[in-house]
Amino acid sequence: MAETMNIQATYGAGQSFNIATGTGHTVTLDGGHHSGASPMELLLASLAGCSGISIISILQKKQEDVTHYEIHVQGVRAAVHPLVFVEITAEHIITGHHVRPQSVERAIELAETRYCGVSIMLGKATQLKHIYRINEAE
Incomplete structure (x- = not known):
């Protein structure tokens, strides 16, 4: 059965909205006064x-010894509206002991094509690229 998700956005001040998720979490969005993260x-x-949740789960199932994982995401916006x-x-930066590149490549591929709905949706709307770097842990 399909899952329905809900949020509630309540106007704060200026251009901010307080978001309450159906699972009980909150976040503040702001449209330009830096009282919260922007929607973009x-x-x-x-x-x-x-993508990180999907990828780390796959790497754990492949028994890769990941000790640290960071994801840096950069978005380039259009110069005119809509922005x-x-x-x-x-960029997926993975640190671990003898992490196999082919495992990381496969995990990224599966996240992009099967498991990460955000990646799949964005990939239909814009040029989306996943790259990775593996660092050997000390």
């Missing part, structure tokens, strides 16, 4: 979180 920043954060992302790059 949270879109990039959603990509990082969604959509025209290009997004997600």
Whole structure:
């Protein structure tokens, strides 16, 4: 059965909205006064979180010894309205012991094509690129 998700956005002040999720979490969005993250920043954060959750889960199932994982996401926006992302790059920086590149490549591929709904949706709307770097842990 399909899952329905809900949020509630309540106007704060200026251009800010307080967001309450159906799971009980809150976040403040702001449209320019820096009282919270911008909606576009949270879109990039959603990509990082969604793809990261999928990728680390796959790497754990492959028994890769990952000790640290960071995702840096950069979005390039259009110069004119609507200011959509025209290009997004997600850089996955994985540190661990003898992490196999082919495992990372496969995990990214599966996240992009099967498991991360955010990545799949954004990939239909913009140029989306995932790159990675593996660092050997000390």
